[in-house]
Amino acid sequence: MEIIKTETHYNFIRMMKPAVILSLAVIIIGIASLIWHRGPNYGIDFAGGTLIQIKFQNETPTDKIRAAFKSIGFEGSVIQNYGPKEVIVRTAESGTDAKGLTSRVDEALGAAFGKRAYEVRRVEMVGPKVGRDLTRKAILAIIFSWIGILIYVGVRFEFRYALGGIIALVHDVLVTITFLSLFDKEFDLNIVAALLTIIGYSINDTIVIFDRIRENARKNTRQSLNDVINASVNQTLSRTILTSLTVFMVLVVLFFFGGAVIHDFTFALLVGTIAGVYSTVFIASPIVLLFEKIKPTGLKRKK
Amino acid sequence: MFKSIKIRTAITILLCLAALVYLAPSLTSDLPETWKKYLPTDRIHLGLDLQGGMHLVLEVETAKAVESTLERTANDLKENLMENRVRFKLHERTKEKNVTFEFPDTASREAFDKILANQYPDLEVASSQAVDGRGMASLKIKDKRAAEIKKMAVEQSLETIRNRVDQFGISEPEIIPQGVDRIIVQLPGVKDTTRAKNLIGRTALLEFKLVDEEHSLDEALKGNVPEGSVVVNESRMDRTSGRRSEIPLLLKNRTLMTGEVLESAKVQIGDRFGEPHVSLKFNAQGAKDFDRITGENVKKRLAIVLDGVIHSAPVIQERISGGQAQITGSFTMEEATDLAIVLRAGALPAPVIILEERTVGPSLGQDSIDKGTWASIIAGILVLLFMIIYYRLTGVVSDVALAMNMLLLLGVMVAFKATLTLPGIAGIALTIGMAVDANVLINERIREELRLGKTPRAAIEAGYTKAFLTIFDSNVTTLVAALFLFGFGTGPVKGFAVTLTIGIVVSMFTAIFVTRIIFDHFVWNRKIARISI
Numbered sequence: 001m002e003i004i005k006t007e008t009h010y011n012f013i014r015m016m017k018p019a020v021i022l023s024l025a026v027i028i029i030g031i032a033s034l035i036w037h038r039g040p041n042y043g044i045d046f047a048g049g050t051l052i053q054i055k056f057q058n059e060t061p062t063d064k065i066r067a068a069f070k071s072i073g074f075e076g077s078v079i080q081n082y083g084p085k086e087v088i089v090r091t092a093e094s095g096t097d098a099k100g101l102t103s104r105v106d107e108a109l110g111a112a113f114g115k116r117a118y119e120v121r122r123v124e125m126v127g128p129k130v131g132r133d134l135t136r137k138a139i140l141a142i143i144f145s146w147i148g149i150l151i152y153v154g155v156r157f158e159f160r161y162a163l164g165g166i167i168a169l170v171h172d173v174l175v176t177i178t179f180l181s182l183f184d185k186e187f188d189l190n191i192v193a194a195l196l197t198i199i200g201y202s203i204n205d206t207i208v209i210f211d212r213i214r215e216n217a218r219k220n221t222r223q224s225l226n227d228v229i230n231a232s233v234n235q236t237l238s239r240t241i242l243t244s245l246t247v248f249m250v251l252v253v254l255f256f257f258g259g260a261v262i263h264d265f266t267f268a269l270l271v272g273t274i275a276g277v278y279s280t281v282f283i284a285s286p287i288v289l290l291f292e293k294i295k296p297t298g299l300k301r302k303k
Numbered sequence: 304m305f306k307s308i309k310i311r312t313a314i315t316i317l318l319c320l321a322a323l324v325y326l327a328p329s330l331t332s333d334l335p336e337t338w339k340k341y342l343p344t345d346r347i348h349l350g351l352d353l354q355g356g357m358h359l360v361l362e363v364e365t366a367k368a369v370e371s372t373l374e375r376t377a378n379d380l381k382e383n384l385m386e387n388r389v390r391f392k393l394h395e396r397t398k399e400k401n402v403t404f405e406f407p408d409t410a411s412r413e414a415f416d417k418i419l420a421n422q423y424p425d426l427e428v429a430s431s432q433a434v435d436g437r438g439m440a441s442l443k444i445k446d447k448r449a450a451e452i453k454k455m456a457v458e459q460s461l462e463t464i465r466n467r468v469d470q471f472g473i474s475e476p477e478i479i480p481q482g483v484d485r486i487i488v489q490l491p492g493v494k495d496t497t498r499a500k501n502l503i504g505r506t507a508l509l510e511f512k513l514v515d516e517e518h519s520l521d522e523a524l525k526g527n528v529p530e531g532s533v534v535v536n537e538s539r540m541d542r543t544s545g546r547r548s549e550i551p552l553l554l555k556n557r558t559l560m561t562g563e564v565l566e567s568a569k570v571q572i573g574d575r576f577g578e579p580h581v582s583l584k585f586n587a588q589g590a591k592d593f594d595r596i597t598g599e600n601v602k603k604r605l606a607i608v609l610d611g612v613i614h615s616a617p618v619i620q621e622r623i624s625g626g627q628a629q630i631t632g633s634f635t636m637e638e639a640t641d642l643a644i645v646l647r648a649g650a651l652p653a654p655v656i657i658l659e660e661r662t663v664g665p666s667l668g669q670d671s672i673d674k675g676t677w678a679s680i681i682a683g684i685l686v687l688l689f690m691i692i693y694y695r696l697t698g699v700v701s702d703v704a705l706a707m708n709m710l711l712l713l714g715v716m717v718a719f720k721a722t723l724t725l726p727g728i729a730g731i732a733l734t735i736g737m738a739v740d741a742n743v744l745i746n747e748r749i750r751e752e753l754r755l756g757k758t759p760r761a762a763i764e765a766g767y768t769k770a771f772l773t774i775f776d777s778n779v780t781t782l783v784a785a786l787f788l789f790g791f792g793t794g795p796v797k798g799f800a801v802t803l804t805i806g807i808v809v810s811m812f813t814a815i816f817v818t819r820i821i822f823d824h825f826v827w828n829r830k831i832a833r834i835s836i
Contacts, residue, residue, distance in 0.1 A: 053667070102662075103497040121667040123496070125660040130360060141791030148783040156776055193726060193788060193796040197803065200784030201737065207777035208744065215769075239740075239747045246689060246743075247736035250682040254732055257681060259674035261352075262729050269733075 008234045012281060013226055013289065019282035023171055030178025037181055043188030044090065044124060046138070048131035050101055052089045053122035054109070059085055060118075068112030072104045083260060086121075094127045101125065138192040142173065145196055149203050157210055160291035165206045168276075168284035172202045175275035176268055183267070190265040198272030201247070205240060205280040212236050213285065225292050229285045237281075244277045308827065311820045319707060322714025329717060347717050350724035352795050353672050355665035356491035357499060361655045363460045363484045365453035368653035372452055373444050376426060377402040380442075383422065389414045401429050401441040412438045456652040457484055464488065464503055464655075466648035471502055471641075485658070496662050498641065506610050506654050507645035509562030511596070514604035514616050515553040523553050531556050535606070537613035538632065552613055554606050559596050561650075564589025566626075568646035570639045573631070579639035580631040581646065590626025598622040609642075675728035682732045683709070690739060694746055696835030700821045701742035704813040708738050711809045712802070721805070724798030734806030741778075741814030745770040750836055759834045760826045767819055774815065778807050 034040060044051050054065075062079045065087060069077065077091040093101060102123050109118055126134070146166055154162035173195055180191065212232035220228065251273065255266040328334060329347040338344075351358050377393075384391055384404075390411045394403040406412040419426060419442075429443040444452065461480055468476045468490065477489040493499050515532040523534050533556050536549040566586040570579050585593055597605070597619050606616040607630055614632040634642065687705065690698035712731065716723060749766035757765065782804060789800035 055666075102660075106497070119664060119666065120662075121664040123660060123662040125657070127656075127658040129362070130659045137791050141787045145784045145787035148787065149780050152780055152783055189792070189796050190726060193792065193799050196784050196788040196791070197733070197799075200781040200788075200803070203780040203784065204737070204740070204777040207780055208773050211773040211776060235751070236747075239743050242693070242743045242747075243737075243740040246686050246739050247733065249685050249689065250732050250736035253682040253685065254678045254729055257674060257678040258729060258732075259671055259678075259725075261671055261725055262675075265726060265729065 008237055009230075010234060010237075011230055012233045013230055013286055015282060016286035019278075019286075023175070023279070023283065026178055027171075027174045030174060030181055033178065033181040037184065040177070040181060040187045041184055043186040043191075044094075044126045044131070045188040046131050046135045047092070048094050048126050048128035049090060049092045050094055050126075051122070051124040052102070052105055052120060053082065053086065054089065054118050055086045055121050056113070056118045057085070058117070060087075060113070062087060064112075065089070065109075068108050069105075071111070072108045074105070074108070094125050134189065138189075141192070142195060142199070145199050146170070149199070153203075153207070153210070157214060160288050161210050161213075163291060164284045164287035165203055165210070167287050168206055168279040169199050169202055171279045171283055172198050172272055172275040175279075176272045179271040180264075180268060185264050185267060188264075190262065191268050194265050194268035194272065197269060198276060201273060202276030202279060205243070205276055206284045208239065209233055209236050209280060209285055210288075213288070225289055229289055233281055233285055240277060240280065244273060247273055308820060308823055311816070312824075315707075315817055315820060319710060321718075322710050325714045325717040326710070329713075343717070345717055345720065347713065348720055348722045349668075349672075350722045350727065350795060350798050351489060351491060351661070351668075352663050352725050353668045353723065354491055355663050355668040356489065357493050357496050358659075358661040359488040359490075359500070359503065359657055360481070360659035361460075361464075361486045361488060361504070362658050363457050363486065363651075363655050364653045365456045365484050366653075368456035369444055369449045369452050371653075372425075373402060373442070376423060376444075377442060380419070380423060380426070383418060384415065387414065387418060389418070391415065401443045403439055403441045406438040406440070409438065412440070415440065453484070457486070459652045460655060461486055463649050463651055467502055467644055470644045470648060471499065473499075486655070492665065498637065500657065500660075502641050502645060504655055504657060505645055506651045507562065507648075508610055508650045509565070509646060510558045510608040511560040512558055512606050512608055513555040513600060514606050515555050516603065518553060520551065520553045524551060528553075535608060535611065535613050537606075537616060549612075552606065552616060554608070554613075559605075560589065560592050562646055563650075564592065565646055565649075568643045570636070570643050571629075578631070579634055579636050580629050581634075581639055581643050583628045583630065583646070585626035585628070587626075590624070593626060593628065594622060594624045671725045672728075675725055679728055679732040679735070683735050686735050686739060690742070694836055697746055697749075700818050701739060701746070701814075703821065704742060704818045705735065705738055707817055708734070708806070708810050708813040711813065712806050715805050715809065716802070719805075721801045722798050723802070724795040726795045726799035727802040730799045730802035730806065734803065734810060737781075738806065738810035738814060741770075741774045741810060742818060744774055745814070745818070746836055749834070753834070753836070763822050763826055763834070767815070771815060774811060778811055782807055 062081065065079055069089075074089075074091060077089050080088045080090070082088045089105070091101075102120070102125075106120065146169060149169065150162045150166050153165050176195060176198060180187065185191070209232055212235055213229055216223075216228045216232050216235075217225065223231075248270070251266050251270045254262065255270060258266060325343055325345075326347075327338075327342075328344045334342075334344070381393055390407050392405040392407075394405060404415065406415060419428070425444055425448045426442050427445050429441045431438065431440040433439070443449075457480060461478060464486065465478050468478060468488070473490050473493055475491055477487070479487050481487050488503060490499055512535075515529070518529040518532060520534075523529065523532065528534060532553055534551050535554050537552050539548055539550055564585050565583055566589070567584045568581055571582045572578070573580055601619050601621060604616045604618050606613045607628075608614070609630070614630050630642070683705075687702045690701045690705070692698070694701065709731070712734065715721075745766050748770045749762050752762035752765045753759070785800050785804045785807065789797060789804065792798075792800050
């Protein structure tokens, strides 16, 4: 079976302008959405606070839970349905003393519903200090991964390739953040993991095309870089689509069957993979060409 | 690389066998005895998010350890000065947490300087000034010493917490230092998290102090606390209602004894009400001190203070020799057990605060395992089918590589004692999706070479050679990202980075090395006119 029958001859370079405009539009929408939502919707990992997941024996409406929380001054917390008979409670508070918040919640629920009517399945408490640390570490991890990739690609290929690759990666991260913000998803550690995975995956894709460009450029020195890039993207097109398809397939399955805990994580990956393929084809390679126009390399090439 | 198909096949089979040996204990629990003797029995290590348990990040408030050292040394110095008849006045501690002495004349100041220099190597004068002809000297702990105290406080806290957890009886706890003053505590499978936190986070500073019966408590409560005394609450439990109440008492500031001189502490059941209490046994020094203290203070009340709360303040009826004492205070059995544990393990040198807590109940963990495993299996089958439909027989070759990839990935995880987390399971599923990439690259190359009219053997040769560098470069860049993910991550995220990293490395092996063997086997041994690709 073949998705793409024989060699294709799409002119990807000519599609560069509309592609860049589309990407910029998406990113601008993302920035607008971030402003509208007053910054990213930070989860407790970064903002600090407490999350408690409770499963009840019977259907328990949230306003009853809220009423139960009144005795401990928790009625203002966010109570969210999380599957049948299950809720997630979030508060900005983080108890740093040993007894803390969990036992107070436990007492309040026990008094209202009885000890056996519910089960606390998950507690996550992050103090503001750790939240700040994690935020710093997350940003550093993303930036350093960019720098690490920049150096590796710069050494193995040329610097302009590295730049093209990095711009594509920044693009993927920004597009993913855009969609996360539009769908009001929460930013937590898992999302950062997803972003780093997207970076790793998207650069993988990009390198395959760069590799082909390098190979073709050596083979046909008389061809213009424009044509070389076009030919290379076309030659690797079936592979790009195929690999993305298998990864996408896996992610869709994880998204629907993987359970609620990794739901947002796979959502981010889904968006990121699409952005990754898009940027690989339409952004990364044309940028190499752009840098060639600004500062031509020593290679003798017909313009 | 290796020309001989036989050698390459042998390497592959050996690796697969090794992986199977490592995986067997995770798959079945009844292994033969001989296996248990000679072969690995470690099961795949599940993260706290899968098996349930508690993850805590604690911070040792090391500054408080320095403060209390300063306070103790300053008290000692104060008594020393009094003994040497040096005239001075001690000021309340200032905001900078220094201790300030005031001297009426230069002679006292000189005497003070001499004593300080000779007997208190840890202290230094932070600032000295003259106010209205009176010399003032602020003391602080020397910076170098303070750093030592802080370091010691963390080490000692680590040790103490380790002791407490060990005595609490949790299997495979992990207690490791992080950064300068943090401690990570991981307790797999712990059920009563509140109790565990209480046990770990409690300072457990036990002090014996006399009740100040010369001054009026009412006066003190109005704000006129007499010098050398302090108001402390006593916690009492009403036997009938079970409600706790706090009653203030006026205590002498001076600590007569601390929990440091304890030899052991254990729970005993009282004769009268069948109530549990904690009986203490002092070491030789402690027994001597206790004998002296009780002897000097007969008919006075001695308060037993734990972490700033009075547990009981009985009247000393007679001198107590033998080095035994009891803490009563209407405990439940559980409370008494835990109190005995923390007293035996010793006090924390400084208070700890919980910076981060993540607890997953066992039922949620099982849910995650089930869902994650099912999703991975479905995803795996889809990819396998897809490869066969798309590449036919060559797809089968890729699928063999993929199956081997899974086997090796899990085997390596067990062998390296890596932790499997829920995002880690997602990582495995993702590896399935990404591992075929290498095969897709190779297969597409072979197709291209075939289109150029090459023979199957030449096309395969060219396909592998040309695809190799691409696969290598693209995977190394992905590894770069995975490594940063590993460095950044904690717990579940780290587990994800681990599976992703191992997955990438293993997939390079199976996709390039293993599939080549299969191809070579068919192409070398038989004259094949066309490949099913």
